[in-house]
Amino acid sequence: MNGVLRCAVCDKPVDMIETVNDPMTWNRIFRAYCHGEVEEATISDLTIVDSLGIQFDTAFRRAKLERPNEKSTT
Numbered sequence: 001m002n003g004v005l006r007c008a009v010c011d012k013p014v015d016m017i018e019t020v021n022d023p024m025t026w027n028r029i030f031r032a033y034c035h036g037e038v039e040e041a042t043i044s045d046l047t048i049v050d051s052l053g054i055q056f057d058t059a060f061r062r063a064k065l066e067r068p069n070e071k072s073t074t
């Protein structure tokens, strides 16, 4: 797994990434920790096999969109 997961809110790499294998579903769970929040993404084992070149993109994009304080009034 290559790439750096960047935080869309802080505009920097996230503080920590944790990967957990779910023994019930064989999915892999990625947790990105940043600015006191956790974003969790589940990737199925098939997805991992199919796309070995999978790369991290940006986390917390939704969080940024939902941030009410970021609205600029001009």
Ligand SMILES: [Zn+2]
Residues within 6 Å of the ligand: 007, 008, 009, 010, 011, 014, 034, 035, 060
């Ligand atoms: Zn952040």
